[in-house]
Amino acid sequence: MSLKVVGLGLAGIFAVSIGVLSIWLGPLVTVLGVGRVVEKLGDAHCDTLPELQACEKMVLHRPSGMLYMSCSTPISRTKWCPTVDNLDTPKPPTDPDGFAIVDTSQPLSSASFKRVTLKGLPIDDPTWRGLNLVGLDVVESSIEPNVLWVYVINHRPPLPPKTPKTDGADSCVEIFRTTVGSDEFIHVRTVEDAEHIVTPNDVVGQPDGSGFWVSNDHIARVGSARTMELLTGREGLGITYCTVVGNCKFAITGIPSLNGIVRAPPSKLSMNQELFYGAGHATNAKLFVMERQSDNSLVLSDTVNMDHAMDNLSIDEQGSVYVATFPKLYHWRTGYTKAPETYLNPSSVHKISIDPGAYFGDKYKVEKIFETNGTLISGATSAVWDSKKKTLWIHGVASKNLVACKL
Numbered sequence: 001m002s003l004k005v006v007g008l009g010l011a012g013i014f015a016v017s018i019g020v021l022s023i024w025l026g027p028l029v030t031v032l033g034v035g036r037v038v039e040k041l042g043d044a045h046c047d048t049l050p051e052l053q054a055c056e057k058m059v060l061h062r063p064s065g066m067l068y069m070s071c072s073t074p075i076s077r078t079k080w081c082p083t084v085d086n087l088d089t090p091k092p093p094t095d096p097d098g099f100a101i102v103d104t105s106q107p108l109s110s111a112s113f114k115r116v117t118l119k120g121l122p123i124d125d126p127t128w129r130g131l132n133l134v135g136l137d138v139v140e141s142s143i144e145p146n147v148l149w150v151y152v153i154n155h156r157p158p159l160p161p162k163t164p165k166t167d168g169a170d171s172c173v174e175i176f177r178t179t180v181g182s183d184e185f186i187h188v189r190t191v192e193d194a195e196h197i198v199t200p201n202d203v204v205g206q207p208d209g210s211g212f213w214v215s216n217d218h219i220a221r222v223g224s225a226r227t228m229e230l231l232t233g234r235e236g237l238g239i240t241y242c243t244v245v246g247n248c249k250f251a252i253t254g255i256p257s258l259n260g261i262v263r264a265p266p267s268k269l270s271m272n273q274e275l276f277y278g279a280g281h282a283t284n285a286k287l288f289v290m291e292r293q294s295d296n297s298l299v300l301s302d303t304v305n306m307d308h309a310m311d312n313l314s315i316d317e318q319g320s321v322y323v324a325t326f327p328k329l330y331h332w333r334t335g336y337t338k339a340p341e342t343y344l345n346p347s348s349v350h351k352i353s354i355d356p357g358a359y360f361g362d363k364y365k366v367e368k369i370f371e372t373n374g375t376l377i378s379g380a381t382s383a384v385w386d387s388k389k390k391t392l393w394i395h396g397v398a399s400k401n402l403v404a405c406k407l
């Protein structure tokens with residue numbers, strides 16, 4: 001073989017690899033937000049509340065206008081946030097994370113929210129490890145409408161001799177019961193299953209208090225498989241369904257790393273179709289549309305490509321999905337997990353309107369409705385739309401304030 005031919009061959013291989021790389025890297029560069037210009041959008045009429053910090057997820061109980069959230073402090077998230085491998089120091093049982101309730105019928109102020117008092121925590125149980133809270137769902141009971149079931153992800157530290165660094169968090173789901181308007185939550189039970197509740201991120205609860213779905217955001221609690229998964233966007237554990245007595249199974253597998261999950265509102269349910277949406281996180285920027293089966297498993301029915309990295313999802317009465325998005329994913333880790341007090345982490349919110357009857361293409365309309373360079377809110381992870389008051393509520397797992405914007 002002549003040198004020339006070898007040269008051509010190599011050039012060919014080079015060209016092909018560049019081609020393959022750019023197919024793979026192109027969307028990745030877009031999702032990372034390299035070169036993206038951060039706009040100012042939807043930020044003209046906003047109020048902020050600095051008293052409520054580091055609230056990972058918000059759920060609006062629409063009939064009462066009460067906005068429930070699971071909160072911590074920005075600094076403690078830098079020490080313990082297993083989703084992003086911060087595994088140094090969890091909050092101790094003596095200083096648990098908590099919940100807050102904002103009364104959205106009042107103007108946002110120090111007087112418009114209450115912190116929740118927790119009753120019945122099993123603090124005498126030697127295996128009780130306090131509360132390190134993230135994903136949340138608050139569901140009106142289908143049996144007694146005044147009762148609300150609260151499902152929340154608790155990133156417990158492992159029990160010795162296991163250690164956070166070698167074994168990761170021993171995460172579980174805590175269930176509380178409350179009534180509409182009350183600022184007391186009563187602990188009902190802890191559900192754990194290390195095989196199926198591995199790296200829980202978000203939760204969707206059953207209205208009769210009988211069970212819940214959780215998304216797993218990584219394939220493993222620690223180790224190299226986690227890193228590889230993020231790079232390839234390929235593997236993942238998917239979503240688990242558990243009864244409250246702890247019988248768990250995978251409801252859907254094979255979906256890459258998931259973050260927020262949400263269930264479509266009852267008005268959007270047809271006789272034999274109940275839809276769930278899941279947000280692929282980090283570089284896996286897709287919205288997954290799933291159909292619930294009678295055995296509580298889920299079947300993938302559609303995927304919607306997004307050009308932004310996404311986080312937690314919420315849904316309005318019309319069935320539109322709202323998602324906190326990261327215009328600059330590569331700012332995110334530092335901004336969020338290392339210096340949330342000082343770092344400006346650009347944040348945006350996208351709305352995905354879904355018309356189940358339309359043909360693909362018209363079925364999903366994706367639009368950006370909010371964006372800030374991080375001054376108004378830094379590192380948003382949760383956005384909730386109140387269509388009655390035309391208000392967008394935004395918070396973040398390590399953000400320094402809550403924000404409410406009239407759109």
Ligand SMILES: *[C@@H]1O[C@H](CO)[C@@H](O)[C@H](O)[C@H]1NC(C)=O
Pocket residue numbers: 040344373374375
């Ligand atoms: C961010 O935006 C605000 C308001 O639009 C502006 O006053 C500020 O200078 C910007 N900051 C940075 C660091 O870009």
Ligand SMILES: CC(=O)N[C@H]1CO[C@H](CO)[C@@H](O)[C@@H]1O
Pocket residue numbers: 056057083084134135136200201202203259260261281311312313381397
């Ligand atoms: C409820 C939920 O999905 N929480 C996730 C939101 O995003 C942050 C950042 O990725 C995760 O840490 C949360 O677990």
